[in-house]
Amino acid sequence: MQQLPQGDALLECAQDLFRVHLLPTIGADHKHAALMILNAMAIASRQFKSVRRYESEELAELQEFLPEKCKTLLAANQDFARIIREGAGDPGQPQREKILSHLRHAGRQRLMESNPKILDSGDA
Template identity: 50%
Template sequence: MREQPKGEALLACARQLLREEVLPVLPAERKHALLMALNAMSIAERQLQNGDAPEAAELASLRNLLDDGKVALADGNRRLARALREGAGDPGSPRRDALFAHLRVAGRQRLAESNPKALAKSR
């Protein structure tokens, strides 16, 4: 068993400390770098909270779309991109609806981890 608090709580605490105590005293030319690090910490925190389920769901969907039960996530996404470039998502394509459904779900999940405020605005 891991020690308490867990990783996402530690990240949240570190972010709060950096934002409240370090950011205000930094010179203006250094604030951007800290804000970028804080953003990366936020993404990592959300990924820890979500666990592996989003990637597993994306992989299962890709394997179904590509009819390949053994393809890895990165390779599956490359194959999907190639299929789209070759017209698999064009109007009239038999797999168009399934492809776009997959892309919507995968895109929303990625946005939920990288920029949830943008996702909230799009609703």
């Protein structure tokens, strides 16, 4: 059973309080640091929201082309790195397109967590 509020809701509440009550009182010499803190909190909040869903999706995607089934995402990524080092992603290899597709998807997911505005700008 999970306790409420969960981490993402707590972070959003802290962000709102920080933005509304503290940020206006911070002098110019510390404003940049305060904005960096808010940005880090926003990234953590997005990660909280997506981590469970994305990790299970990523594990299922990796399982499709790994030779042995892994129980954890860490183990699957270690096997994934190994098969890439062994050349499975090289030109002409049958799994190349699936590997590249997974890397694009994983990179896009990480970008959505760390800097989603770049996706809206069309630069990604």
